[in-house]
Amino acid sequence: MANSGEEKLKLYSYWRSSCAHRVRIALSLKGLEYEYIPVNLLKGEQSDPDFKKINPMGTVPALVDGGVVISDSLAIIMYLDEKYPEPPLLPRDLHKRAVNFQAASIVLSGIQPHQNLGVIKFIEEKINSEEKTAWVTNAITKGFTALEKLLVSCAGKHATGDEVYLADLFLAPQIYGAINRFQINLEPYPTLATCYESYKDLPAFQNAAPEKQPDAPASTS
Numbered sequence: 001m002a003n004s005g006e007e008k009l010k011l012y013s014y015w016r017s018s019c020a021h022r023v024r025i026a027l028s029l030k031g032l033e034y035e036y037i038p039v040n041l042l043k044g045e046q047s048d049p050d051f052k053k054i055n056p057m058g059t060v061p062a063l064v065d066g067g068v069v070i071s072d073s074l075a076i077i078m079y080l081d082e083k084y085p086e087p088p089l090l091p092r093d094l095h096k097r098a099v100n101f102q103a104a105s106i107v108l109s110g111i112q113p114h115q116n117l118g119v120i121k122f123i124e125e126k127i128n129s130e131e132k133t134a135w136v137t138n139a140i141t142k143g144f145t146a147l148e149k150l151l152v153s154c155a156g157k158h159a160t161g162d163e164v165y166l167a168d169l170f171l172a173p174q175i176y177g178a179i180n181r182f183q184i185n186l187e188p189y190p191t192l193a194t195c196y197e198s199y200k201d202l203p204a205f206q207n208a209a210p211e212k213q214p215d216a217p218a219s220t221s
Ligand SMILES: N[C@@H](CCC(=O)N[C@@H](CS)C(=O)NCC(=O)O)C(=O)O
Pocket: 017, 018, 019, 020, 041, 046, 058, 059, 060, 061, 071, 072, 073, 074, 108, 116, 117, 118, 119
């Protein structure tokens, strides 16, 4: 879908960033075209003064929509959902809506900040690599255990039924990272595992996958 004749959206992203991955799924679900601007987190480009003018937090994602600049994946996704309401990313049912916010929040504030590049580099440098792994595994295990309990009674093909909603945009990248970056076994989380399998069939999720991004290395395994 065209963005109603306006300037093309710009997304500052990094192929393996789970936070940028959430926004790529939203853009793709809404059928929005955008310019992909890579920010290489491993090279520290997020700390470049020019990038910090866009996001003073020095993190991806950031979205530029004409004169509007938004950083933080949740703010970007909510902005896109209000500006481009179809398909909606929040269900009308109040309880389901709250579950979507709760699942997103578990990932956004309960898991991802603990595995963010800056944090794990700090632990690795100040303590050691075993402690880093233990720290990340603990955060993911705690978060996934809570997500499994939250979603077991309301999941269908996806987190809160058969439709795709906000929770799915947060779950898919988090599970992808847990498996591919941190070698987490999904066996104790059957509901999350079922959702993850379903995401693989959805074109919007396929297009947003890390390995499909222009800045992904030739081999990502
Ligand atoms: N709450 C923010 C967190 C953003 C964030 O931590 N992004 C990570 C990538 S997933 C990042 O850019 N890390 C770079 C760094 O910490 O130096 C969001 O959801 O957008």
